[in-house]
Amino acid sequence: xxxxxxxxxxxxxxxxxxxxxxxxxxxxxxAKQIISHKIFEFVTIVVIVAxxxxxxxxxxxxxxxxAFSIIVENLFxxxxxxxxxxxxxxxxFICNKGSYLRDPWNILDFVIVTLAYVQIILQPEASSLExxxxxxxxxx
Numbered sequence: 001x002x003x004x005x006x007x008x009x010x011x012x013x014x015x016x017x018x019x020x021x022x023x024x025x026x027x028x029x030x031a032k033q034i035i036s037h038k039i040f041e042f043v044t045i046v047v048i049v050a051x052x053x054x055x056x057x058x059x060x061x062x063x064x065x066x067a068f069s070i071i072v073e074n075l076f077x078x079x080x081x082x083x084x085x086x087x088x089x090x091x092x093f094i095c096n097k098g099s100y101l102r103d104p105w106n107i108l109d110f111v112i113v114t115l116a117y118v119q120i121i122l123q124p125e126a127s128s129l130e131x132x133x134x135x136x137x138x139x140x
Contacts, residue, residue, distance in 0.1 A: 031089035044083055051076045080113050 034040055054072060065073075087106060092099035100106050 035090045
């Protein structure tokens, strides 16, 4: 069932979003409704905890990745990407008050997700854990 955007809803959606969507787009409205829901926040926290547990259970000295580990890593990256895109669509990217990149936690998320894709593009055979180990070794 399609929802109609009422005047009140129309006023709650910032006027400038991202370039390819018009003002007050229905896509923006739906994304805003999704990211405002308590279930979205709960699922986001569950994904973060699950990812943290996965990382904690891995052996940092073992540089071999299993097929399962790669699939799980890609699943987490996909979920974080979906979260980021929904927030960008719902909040706007950078221009609006309250937009995605105006929140320090979202900036951190954006940098992490972007770097994950940069790594995939530049070194498709390397894992993200190997990169973290390189950073750790330089700290010593």
